Amino acid sequence: MNNNYTQTEQLIQYLDGELETAARQDLEAKLASEPILAAELESLSLAQEAVRSYGLKSRIGDIHREMMNEFAVDEAPVVGMTPARIFRYTARIAAILLVVVGAAVLFQYYTASNEQLFRDNFTPFALHTTRGAAPEALEQSYQKGDYATVVGNYKNIASPSQAERFLYANAALQTSDAPAAIAALTALQEANKTAGTHAYEEDAEYYLALAYLKNNEAAKALPLLEKIHADTGHTYHDKVSGWMLRKAERLAK
Amino acid sequence: MRSNQSTERNLPDSLILQMIRTQAAPDEAIRQLYRMQFGLTKSYIKQQSGSDEDAEDIFQEVILNFIELVKKDKFRGDSSISTFLYAMTRNTWLNELKKRGRAKARDEKFEKARDTEEMDVSHYIVNRELKSLLLNLVDGLGDTCKKILVAFYFENMAMRDILNLLDYENEQVVRNKKYKCLKQLEQNISGNTQLAANLKSLLSYE
Missing domain, CATH: 1.10.10 (Arc Repressor Mutant, subunit A)
Known part of the structure; x- marks a missing residue:
């Protein structure tokens, strides 16, 4: 196999989304510095587009013939719509709706990602619902939505309280620092365990599950979500639907 | 064109677009486009000195371009699908007339006189x-x-x-x-x- 073959094959694999991350990054670096290679990529991309257009054109041609036959039959004189026709059209629409809704559901299920599941379910903790007062400075910054300050201030606290840990974890999720959120929420749970307390216990379970999703660790999020879903008295029970659980199960596999 | 075709224009635009975008039922979406629009296309092209065959060719080309635009998210739904397809049909047919060298004064005059408020879809149509x-x-x-x-x-x-x-x-x-x-x-x-x-x-x- 010569060099040109290999290079073109790589470009095709790149366009087909079949290249591994490292190879893709190497190729992208080459493309940025080699205009001839970039031009070949554009031609190949257009070739693929042309094939898709050609396929679609052929498909439209097939349906066109079918529809011309249907219209020709419909040209026969009929006055109004018979009940049978109304039923046929209604059944057809119902079938289409069923297919579309079913396909949309399957599409959602199979294309769900950890990040997507996180985004669909994450709403920042509303401070007015906290049980117990949070420290003033952190609370004020959190209420203002100044999450960077919450994160910065938290790092200067030698022995954070449970409330501080919880607010910090939420701020970390807001700033996309899932590992920091996981560490704070895990510390919160450990502290509760050691002291035999229940501060922010259920909140921490829910937000820890979301933090794991954000961190692409659906397998760790799943047991927490299962627990919340199974416990009808859990504060966050209503937020963990069976559908959310199914998606998390698929991602955890 | 018989009136019963209009009775089948019953899927909302949003559903047709979803069928195309998600590939849930693309063939059925094409059939729906035929049922809702082919009659209008045929009437327009025949009024504008075209034949039945011209109408069929132009319609297939318009549907091809429309589906590709939808798939590439270039159709934002600012107008109804029907209005958009009609504008594409007019644009494509006038272009075809020019190509055939039959862009008579009437056609040019017609084109110039187009309502300024009519949707301009020329930028959506790739060089034919x-x-x-x-x-x-x-x-x-x-x-x-x-x-x-x-x-x-x-x-x-x-x-x-x-x-x-x-x-x-x-x-x-x-x-x-x-x-x-x-x-x-x-x-x-x-x-x-x-x-x-x-x-x-x-x-x-x-």
């Missing part, structure tokens, strides 16, 4: 000649090449399924054949000065 040239290049490939490439890139079939369609020993042979076919098409495209000069606009569909 270039598109036609491109499709002809694909058509010029051998039957096996077309079968493999269309199955892979349009039908989204897996290699093992494509293997079942063809008389080849294994997937690797099909993979090699696919490479050669695509490379051949790419060389034909880059060897065509008109196409090579317009690669970017053809790819961006603008």
